Amino acid sequence: MPSHENGFSWYMRILKSRTRAALLTALAAVLAARTLEASGVCTYSLASAGAVFSSAGGNGSISVIAPPGCVWSGSPDTNWVAVANGGNGSGSGMLHYQIAANTGADRAGAIHIGGVTFSIEQVSSTLTNGSVVGSMAHIASAGGWKTTFTLINPGTAPTEIRLNFFDDNGGPLTLALTFPQSVENPGPLAASTVDRTLNPGALLVIETADADRDPVLTGWAQLVSTSVVTGFATFTVTASHQEAVVPLEIRTASEYVLAFDNTGGVATGLAAANTSTQPAVFSLMIRDDAGVSLATPTINLPGHGHASFLLTQNYPATAGKRGTIEFQMPLGGQTSFLGLRADAGALTTLPLLADVTTAGGSMAQVASGGGWKTTFTFVNTGRGTAQFTLNFSDQNGNPLSLPLHFPQAGTSVTGAASVTKTMIPNTSVIIETQGLDSQPVVVGSARLTTTGDVGGFAIFRDGGSGQEAVVPLETRTSGSFIMGFDNTGGVSTGIALANIANQTAAVNTILRDDTGALLGNPTISLAAHAQASFLLKPTYAVTAGKRGTVEFDTTSGEQITALGLRATPNATLTTIPVLTK
Numbered sequence: 001m002p003s004h005e006n007g008f009s010w011y012m013r014i015l016k017s018r019t020r021a022a023l024l025t026a027l028a029a030v031l032a033a034r035t036l037e038a039s040g041v042c043t044y045s046l047a048s049a050g051a052v053f054s055s056a057g058g059n060g061s062i063s064v065i066a067p068p069g070c071v072w073s074g075s076p077d078t079n080w081v082a083v084a085n086g087g088n089g090s091g092s093g094m095l096h097y098q099i100a101a102n103t104g105a106d107r108a109g110a111i112h113i114g115g116v117t118f119s120i121e122q123v124s125s126t127l128t129n130g131s132v133v134g135s136m137a138h139i140a141s142a143g144g145w146k147t148t149f150t151l152i153n154p155g156t157a158p159t160e161i162r163l164n165f166f167d168d169n170g171g172p173l174t175l176a177l178t179f180p181q182s183v184e185n186p187g188p189l190a191a192s193t194v195d196r197t198l199n200p201g202a203l204l205v206i207e208t209a210d211a212d213r214d215p216v217l218t219g220w221a222q223l224v225s226t227s228v229v230t231g232f233a234t235f236t237v238t239a240s241h242q243e244a245v246v247p248l249e250i251r252t253a254s255e256y257v258l259a260f261d262n263t264g265g266v267a268t269g270l271a272a273a274n275t276s277t278q279p280a281v282f283s284l285m286i287r288d289d290a291g292v293s294l295a296t297p298t299i300n301l302p303g304h305g306h307a308s309f310l311l312t313q314n315y316p317a318t319a320g321k322r323g324t325i326e327f328q329m330p331l332g333g334q335t336s337f338l339g340l341r342a343d344a345g346a347l348t349t350l351p352l353l354a355d356v357t358t359a360g361g362s363m364a365q366v367a368s369g370g371g372w373k374t375t376f377t378f379v380n381t382g383r384g385t386a387q388f389t390l391n392f393s394d395q396n397g398n399p400l401s402l403p404l405h406f407p408q409a410g411t412s413v414t415g416a417a418s419v420t421k422t423m424i425p426n427t428s429v430i431i432e433t434q435g436l437d438s439q440p441v442v443v444g445s446a447r448l449t450t451t452g453d454v455g456g457f458a459i460f461r462d463g464g465s466g467q468e469a470v471v472p473l474e475t476r477t478s479g480s481f482i483m484g485f486d487n488t489g490g491v492s493t494g495i496a497l498a499n500i501a502n503q504t505a506a507v508n509t510i511l512r513d514d515t516g517a518l519l520g521n522p523t524i525s526l527a528a529h530a531q532a533s534f535l536l537k538p539t540y541a542v543t544a545g546k547r548g549t550v551e552f553d554t555t556s557g558e559q560i561t562a563l564g565l566r567a568t569p570n571a572t573l574t575t576i577p578v579l580t581k
Helices: 007-039
Strands: 050-053 058-065 071-076 081-083 088-090 093-099 107-113 116-122 131-141 145-152 159-167 175-178 189-191 193-198 203-208 217-225 230-237 243-247 255-261 266-274 280-288 293-295 298-301 306-310 322-328 335-343 346-350 361-368 372-380 386-394 402-406 411-416 418-423 428-433 442-450 454-462 467-472 480-486 492-499 505-513 518-520 523-526 531-535 547-553 560-567 573-576
Touching: 050 058, 058 107, 071 081, 071 093, 081 107, 088 093, 093 107, 116 189, 131 175, 131 230, 131 243, 131 266, 131 306, 131 335, 145 159, 145 480, 189 193, 193 203, 203 547, 217 266, 217 306, 230 480, 243 346, 243 573, 255 266, 255 335, 255 346, 255 372, 255 454, 266 298, 298 306, 322 428, 346 454, 346 467, 361 372, 361 402, 361 428, 361 454, 361 467, 361 492, 361 531, 361 560, 372 386, 372 418, 418 428, 442 454, 442 531, 467 573, 480 492, 480 560, 480 573, 492 523, 523 531, 547 560
Parallel strands: 050 116, 050 189, 131 145
Antiparallel strands: 058 093, 071 088, 071 107, 081 093, 107 116, 131 217, 145 203, 145 230, 159 193, 159 217, 175 189, 175 203, 230 243, 255 322, 266 306, 266 335, 280 293, 280 298, 280 322, 335 346, 361 442, 372 428, 372 454, 386 418, 386 442, 402 411, 402 428, 454 467, 480 547, 492 531, 492 560, 505 518, 505 523, 505 547, 560 573
C-alpha cells in the first residue's frame, strides 16, 4: 500500500474499480441480450402449454426455455393470476405464480412470456345441479400408454361436464391433456380436473399426452354432469398401437362377475376403482370354469383408490385356467371394475356382468372364416341350473350354419345354426366358430335365449393382424341408440346393425358432426332377424374427415341391436360402445 494513502482510501478505490467492472459486465449482458433480441436469436418456449386448477386455487411453476442472455418477464392477463418476484428472468429458468380461489363459474386466463402464451383454466366452485353420472375404472398415460376420452351429450340442451382423475392412492392424478377438436389447442394442459360444456348431440374428445419416456401413470376417472352424458375411453399402447375400450360404468350393482381366461398364452388383467370417498374392502370369489372355488381374496382400497394387476400375479391359482371372479360390494360401497385380455399382442377389455336376468340378449356381429374367428363366453351367474340357446342368423335373416368348436370339451361340429347348453351355477361355457381361412368370411348376428341368469360376450379375432374386439351381449331394449364415430386422420368407423324382432324394422339414422350439427338423416331397412354391416365413410360420404355421432331410432315394436367398430391406419381394431338415449 502506498505511504501517502491510508488503508481506507485504498480500499475504496479498489471497491470502486470492482463495482465499475461489475457495472460494465451487467451493461455488456444487457447489450448482448438486446443484440440477440434485435437479431431474432432470442427465441422463447415453454415446457408445457398450460394448467388447469381446482376452484381452491394454488401455486404453479412454468419452465421457460431461452438462450443465455435472453431476458424475459411474465405478464398475467387477469387479476386472479399473480406472478412471484416480478416474474422476470434471463435465459432458461422458472416462473412461479399463484392462482386465487374461485367462487364463481369456470374461468380462463393466461400468462404471456416472451411472446409465448401459458394458458390457465380454473373450474367453478360448484357444478350447478351436477352429479356423478359414471366412472372409468382404468386410465393409463405415459410409459408407452395414451388414453382418449370420448363424451357425448345425447340430450336436447347444453350440459356441463367435469372429468376428475384419481391416482392409485385416491389423490388427484395430474395428466397432460390435449383437445384435438380445438383449433386453438396450444398443446398439453396439466390437469387433474377439467370442465367443458357440450351442446346437444355434440361429441367431445380429450387425449392424454404425457411423454412415453416418463413412468406410466395409472388411475381412474370420474364423470360429473348436469344432465345425462354418455361416453367411453380408449387406451392405446403407443409402440404397438394396440387399443382397448374402457366403457363408462353407470351401474351400481351389489355384485359383478368377470369371466377370465389364462390358458394358451392368454393373460387376464383386472382394474378396480373405489368410487366412494370412504375406504372399502371388496370380497372376491374366484372359481374355475366348472364352478370349483379357487380362492377367496379381498381387495382393500382407500377412498377414491385404484388398483390394477395381472390375475396370475396376485392370484396364482388362476394360472392356466378359465373361470370367473365374483365381486361382492360391501354395504354402502361403490366401485367400478374392468377386465383386460392380452392374447399374443392383441389387447381388449372384458365386460363385467351385473344384474343378469333370464331376458337373454343379442350380438350385432358374428364373423367366421376368411381369417376371422368369433369366441363366445357365457356365464351362469344365478343360483340354479340354467339352459341357454344361441341362434345364428345371416344378413338376410335366415338361419346361419357355422362350424363350431367347444374347447373345454375338446369337441367340434361341422355346422350348426343353433346351440343349446345346460349350465350349473357359477360355470362358464366357451364356443368358438371354426370357419376356414381359405373360405370367404361369413357375417351375421346371434340371439341368446335362456331359462336362467345367463350373460356373456363374444370376441372376434382377425387372424391376419392378430387383432381382437369384444362384442358384449346386448340386453337393453331401448328403441334409440347413439354412438360416436371418428373418420379423421385415417381412422375408419364401421357399423353393424341387427334386427332381433320377427318383423321388418325401419331404422331412422341421424348423422351429426361433433358440434351437434345435422349431417344427414338416412333410413336403413332390415328384414326380420336380418343384419347389415358397413363402413360409415363410403356409405355416407358426408362423414368423411369428420368426428361426430350416429343415432339409431326405431318405432314401437321394433327391436334392434347395434355395434360400432374402429379401425386405425396401424391396422388396430376395437369396438365402439353403443349408448342408449
